[in-house]
Amino acid sequence: xxxxxxxxxxxxxxGGAIGVVALRNPFYSVLALIVHLFSLAVLxxxxxxxxxxxxxxxxxxxxxxxxxxxxxxxxxxxxxxAWEPIPGQRxxxxxxxxxxxxxxxxxxxxxxxxxxxxHGPDVPAGFGDPAAIGRLMLEKFLVPFEASSILLLLAAVGxxxxxxxxxxDGGAVIPSxxxxxxxxxxxxxxxxxxxxxx
Amino acid sequence: MTATSWAWLVLLLPLLGAIGIGLGFKLLPxxxxxxxxxxxxxxxxxxxxxxxxxxxxxxxxxxxxxxSLWDYASVAGLNIKLGIYVDPLSVFMVLVVTGVSTLIHxxxxxxxxxxxxxxxxxSYLNFFVFSMLLLVLAGNFVLLIVGWAFVGFAxxxxxxxxxxxxxxxxxxxxxxxxxxxGDIGLVLAAFLIFREIGSFDYGPVFEQxxxxxxxxxxxxxxxxxLLLVGAFAKSAQLPFHTWLPDAMEGPTPVSSxxxxxxxxxxxxxxxxxxxxxxxxxxxxxxxxxxIGLATLxxxxxxxxxMTDLKRAIAYSTMSQIGYMIMGVSIGAYSAGMFHLMxxxxxxxxxxxxxxxxxxxxxNNQNIDDMKGFGKAMRFTSITMLCGGLALAAFPGTxxxxxxDEILAYATARGGMYTIFTVLGYFGALLTAIYTFRLxxxxxxxxxxxxxxxxxxxxxxAHEEPRNPATGEVEDTDVGFPGAEHHIAEQTPAMKVAMGVxxxxxxxxxxxxVPGVDETVTHFLDPVFADSPLAxxxxxxxxxxxxxxxxxxxxxxxIGIAYWLYVLRPEAPAALIRRLRPVHTFLFNxxxxxxxxxxxxxxPALAIGRFANRVFERFVVDGLxxxxxxxxxxxxxxxxxxxxxxxxxxxLLLIAGFAGLALYFLLSSS
Amino acid sequence: MNVEWxxxxxxxxxxxxxxxxxxxxxxxxILLCLELMLNAGNLALVAFSRMVGNQQGQVFAIVxxxxxxxxxxxxLGLIVxxxxxxxxxxxxxxxxxxx
Numbered sequence: 001x002x003x004x005x006x007x008x009x010x011x012x013x014x015g016g017a018i019g020v021v022a023l024r025n026p027f028y029s030v031l032a033l034i035v036h037l038f039s040l041a042v043l044x045x046x047x048x049x050x051x052x053x054x055x056x057x058x059x060x061x062x063x064x065x066x067x068x069x070x071x072x073x074x075x076x077x078x079x080x081x082a083w084e085p086i087p088g089q090r091x092x093x094x095x096x097x098x099x100x101x102x103x104x105x106x107x108x109x110x111x112x113x114x115x116x117x118x119h120g121p122d123v124p125a126g127f128g129d130p131a132a133i134g135r136l137m138l139e140k141f142l143v144p145f146e147a148s149s150i151l152l153l154l155a156a157v158g159x160x161x162x163x164x165x166x167x168x169d170g171g172a173v174i175p176s177x178x179x180x181x182x183x184x185x186x187x188x189x190x191x192x193x194x195x196x197x198x
Numbered sequence: 199m200t201a202t203s204w205a206w207l208v209l210l211l212p213l214l215g216a217i218g219i220g221l222g223f224k225l226l227p228x229x230x231x232x233x234x235x236x237x238x239x240x241x242x243x244x245x246x247x248x249x250x251x252x253x254x255x256x257x258x259x260x261x262x263x264x265x266s267l268w269d270y271a272s273v274a275g276l277n278i279k280l281g282i283y284v285d286p287l288s289v290f291m292v293l294v295v296t297g298v299s300t301l302i303h304x305x306x307x308x309x310x311x312x313x314x315x316x317x318x319x320x321s322y323l324n325f326f327v328f329s330m331l332l333l334v335l336a337g338n339f340v341l342l343i344v345g346w347a348f349v350g351f352a353x354x355x356x357x358x359x360x361x362x363x364x365x366x367x368x369x370x371x372x373x374x375x376x377x378x379x380g381d382i383g384l385v386l387a388a389f390l391i392f393r394e395i396g397s398f399d400y401g402p403v404f405e406q407x408x409x410x411x412x413x414x415x416x417x418x419x420x421x422x423x424l425l426l427v428g429a430f431a432k433s434a435q436l437p438f439h440t441w442l443p444d445a446m447e448g449p450t451p452v453s454s455x456x457x458x459x460x461x462x463x464x465x466x467x468x469x470x471x472x473x474x475x476x477x478x479x480x481x482x483x484x485x486x487x488x489i490g491l492a493t494l495x496x497x498x499x500x501x502x503x504m505t506d507l508k509r510a511i512a513y514s515t516m517s518q519i520g521y522m523i524m525g526v527s528i529g530a531y532s533a534g535m536f537h538l539m540x541x542x543x544x545x546x547x548x549x550x551x552x553x554x555x556x557x558x559x560x561n562n563q564n565i566d567d568m569k570g571f572g573k574a575m576r577f578t579s580i581t582m583l584c585g586g587l588a589l590a591a592f593p594g595t596x597x598x599x600x601x602d603e604i605l606a607y608a609t610a611r612g613g614m615y616t617i618f619t620v621l622g623y624f625g626a627l628l629t630a631i632y633t634f635r636l637x638x639x640x641x642x643x644x645x646x647x648x649x650x651x652x653x654x655x656x657x658x659a660h661e662e663p664r665n666p667a668t669g670e671v672e673d674t675d676v677g678f679p680g681a682e683h684h685i686a687e688q689t690p691a692m693k694v695a696m697g698v699x700x701x702x703x704x705x706x707x708x709x710x711v712p713g714v715d716e717t718v719t720h721f722l723d724p725v726f727a728d729s730p731l732a733x734x735x736x737x738x739x740x741x742x743x744x745x746x747x748x749x750x751x752x753x754x755x756i757g758i759a760y761w762l763y764v765l766r767p768e769a770p771a772a773l774i775r776r777l778r779p780v781h782t783f784l785f786n787x788x789x790x791x792x793x794x795x796x797x798x799x800x801p802a803l804a805i806g807r808f809a810n811r812v813f814e815r816f817v818v819d820g821l822x823x824x825x826x827x828x829x830x831x832x833x834x835x836x837x838x839x840x841x842x843x844x845x846x847x848x849l850l851l852i853a854g855f856a857g858l859a860l861y862f863l864l865s866s867s
Numbered sequence: 868m869n870v871e872w873x874x875x876x877x878x879x880x881x882x883x884x885x886x887x888x889x890x891x892x893x894x895x896x897i898l899l900c901l902e903l904m905l906n907a908g909n910l911a912l913v914a915f916s917r918m919v920g921n922q923q924g925q926v927f928a929i930v931x932x933x934x935x936x937x938x939x940x941x942x943l944g945l946i947v948x949x950x951x952x953x954x955x956x957x958x959x960x961x962x963x964x965x966x
Contacts, residue, residue, distance in 0.1 A: 006872065013876065013880060014876075014879065014880070017884065017887075018883060020896070020900060021883055021884075021891065021903075026896055029895075029899050030899065033899050036906070037906065040906055043873065043876075043910060044910075044913055047873065047914055047916075047917040048917060049913045049916070049925050049928075051925065051929075052928050055929055056909075056932070059932055060906075060932060060935070064902075064936055064939050067940070068895075068899070068939070071895070074947065074950070075946060075947070075956065077893075077895070080957070085843070086841070086849075089845060089846060089889065089890065090890060092849060092853075093885075093889035094886050094890075096852050096853050097852060097883075098882065099856045100852060100878075101878050101881075103859040103863055104875075104882075105875050105878060106863060107859070107862075107863060108871055108875060109871060119870070120919075123917070127922065128922065128925060132922055133922060136922055136926050137926055137929070141930075144930055148930050148934065149933075152933060154937070155937035155940045155941055158940075158941050159941055159944035162941065162944035162947070162948050163944045163951075842962030842963070843962055844958050844962070845888075845889055845890075845892070845958060848889055852885055852889065
């Protein structure tokens with residue numbers, strides 16, 4: 001039973017991955033990725049990591065992918081030309097990546113880690129539950145937890161700055177009614193922009 | 199004062215003269231420079247006399263002293279000192295060199311008066327005398343080589359004295375290059391000597407040579423052959439002789455001092471000095487004698503047809519040095535050295551007289567244009583006659599006693615060496631003929647235009663000095679002969695010098711009359727006592743027989759010349775017509791210049807061109823630019839990696855990752 | 868299931884993502900392939916955490932997800948900025964940093 005599920009989920013993940021790489025239209029790639037993410041969630045569940053699976057679905061497939069869909073809708077999905085400007089890229093890239101895969105497989109399959117050949121130890125009932133994860137995060141891994149939340153904040157601010165419009169003198173427009181004037185060497189403050197612009 | 203202190207003074211004085219005149223040429227007026235130059239050499243001559251007296255005051259066996267000022271190099275078995283060696287041979291040479299040099303300096307004082315390069319001339323001349331004395335007084339082979347090289351340089355500087363003439367500079371270069379070839383031989387010989395014997399000093403070398411070498415061993419033969427290369431290049435013997443006729447481009451005092459009396463005799467001195475080695479290598483000595491003989495005959499035949507006055511006398515010099523080389527090679531050491539001395543007298547005199555005549559001819563040296571100077575220039579013609587008689591070995595003159603003594607020795611040695619006697623006498627006949635050919639063409643007869651002008655107005659012919667090669671008018675600033683020419687009759691200094699030499703040319707032979715007084719032989723005996731060849735002494739009877747034969751031949755030669763050039767002046771032209779190929783062959787100097795051009799000059803130039811076009815361009819440049827191109831190429835290849843495409847950078851990343859993983863896989867398996 | 872299957876699958880997904888990053892030219896798709904690679908890493912983390920028997924790997928996986936989210940945000944912001952300035956959305960055309 002578990003094997004069947006594993007293979008189904010694996011095929012889904014693989015198919016989704018191949019779809020992302022091979023499909024021409026970026027929108028279709030996004031959809032393929034969503035399939036891939038769901039398959040991964042199934043795999044996580046098979047590994048008794050309930051919380052991670054849930055987070056995968058909610059955060060990844062839910063929030064991040066929606067973001068992607070928004071941007072693809074905004075930007076539009078154009079195809080790419082078939083001509084490859086870098087000589088040999090189309091040949092070398094799969095070759096090298098395949099070589100990498102082979103090496104990794106050899107490393108894994110021939111490894112002396114006997115544990116890899118097993119299912120793993122018997123785990124207690126609450127393995128992978130939100131409670132357990134939460135306890136770990138707030139006790140042992142508090143600092144990484146807080147650091148990642150700061151990182152999220154930074155990313156959000158950065159995204160806003162990046163995506164905002166530029167004024168003529170190079171300052172940025174932040175949609176809160178104010179604008180950030182470009183700094184001048186003589187320290188003279190630029191005149192404020194006339195009102196909110198968007 | 200010991201003999202060696204006198205010898206050091208002899209060396210010091212000309213050096214001081216050279217430096218003083220050279221550095222002070224702006225301060226010293228011309229006349230003072232000339233007097234200073236002559237005085238230093240004169241004083242050196244007096245110091246030489248001092249050394250002679252010191253030597254004579256000692257017993258015959260004790261007459262050799264070595265003295266050194268300091269060590270040049272004293273390292274690892276090599277011990278070279280700044281040392282001189284005073285013995286009868288070196289004192290003899292010192293006296294000859296300083297004596298004749300003093301007279302020539304005196305002559306130049308008058309002859310070069312109006313030359314703008316007066317100071318330079320005397321500085322160079324003093325430097326030359328210093329180098330020659332260094333060569334002669336050197337006590338080890340290293341200092342000999344130093345003196346040898348300095349003399350070569352002085353010769354070059356003086357040949358190209360009028361340096362704006364390309365003919366002069368080319369002649370100077372030719373002389374220098376051929377001299378350098380000789381230098382190589384000498385240096386290699388010194389190396390071999392050091393390798394075999396372990397020392398450079400004369401004393402140890404000549405004492406140990408008989409023990410180290412056995413007769414005709416290849417090493418001592420090689421040493422002697424290399425020494426001969428040096429000697430022949432310096433003394434203008436075959437095949438290194440081609441520089442001497444061209445060296446006549448220099449002023450006449452230079453020709454007379456360097457290329458007649460002193461420098462060209464350095465080879466003879468070398469063979470005499472290293473006679474111990476030549477005794478051990480009889481093959482080399484015989485080769486030297488034969489080459490001397492060959493030079494004697496070749497030069498004699500060329501002198502018969504030469505029309506340039508100075509060049510004819512130059513070939514005569516070559517021929518006489520052949521006699522000297524022959525002499526010291528077959529064992530007639532003192533005879534050869536005596537001939538060196540007498541030849542210095544009469545050859546220098548001949549050149550001086552020739553200089554006087556050429557001055558009267560406004561620097562035209564072609565004897566075809568000269569006639570009748572006997573009436574126009576009495577003094578010059580008398581001295582020229584004295585020199586000519588001595589050269590032709592007229593009975594009673596100095597040349598008579600010296601030349602025939604060599605030939606008598608050759609007879610006494612017997613066997614194969616009688617060839618030298620026979621051909622030597624033939625050479626003497628040639629000598630007499632060509633000497634009096636010159637005299638009878640230039641002196642008697644109806645005076646030519648320039649001579650007539652002298653007779654009528656006492657006025658030396660004057661012409662715009664012209665570059666002999668291009669014919670353009672030279673400006674008479676430094677680098678050219680002076681505007682005026684000086685003849686002996688009008689210049690007292692020249693008269694004194696020529697007079698002294700004429701006297702010596704005629705009467706100096708009387709110090710070495712066989713059976714009566716053999717001062718030279720007795721004086722030089724201790725030097726050559728170790729040679730078995732010196733024991734072969736021709737009997738007095740045999741010597742006088744040889745002298746008689748020589749007298750007959752000399753008179754016959756003079757007679758032939760008289761008949762050809764005075765009695766039947768049209769006969770020479772008819773002879774030339776009859777024997778045109780022979781005449782052309784002789785006139786072109788046996789085509790030696792062309793031979794050397796083909797054998798040596800062209801291959802050298804070809805090698806140079808090859809080096810430039812092929813080796814330099816492909817190998818050297820190829821290496822250098824090849825390296826640069828390789829670096830640039832590899833730089834280009836590496837630069838191609840930075841193509842700006844993020845994806846290719848990412849590819850490299852993956853590639854590196856794969857490589858790293860491979861490494862870890864392999865290292866952990 | 869043996870854990871090694873999961874690891875091999877993770878490697879496969881990783882290399883697929885790598886190929887995608889190297890071969891595609893649109894920044895959008897490249898970001899998607901980056902997501903693939905990150906997820907493959909996540910899978911490996913969780914598998915190992917299961918193998919070892921403690922949940923630290925899972926916490927790590929959560930943090931990776933957070934980072935992926937941040938990265939996506941910034942990346943998409945860049946793409947939008949590019950689009951706004953009418954620059955070509957082609958990674959090959961943005962090569963000011965060439966050597």
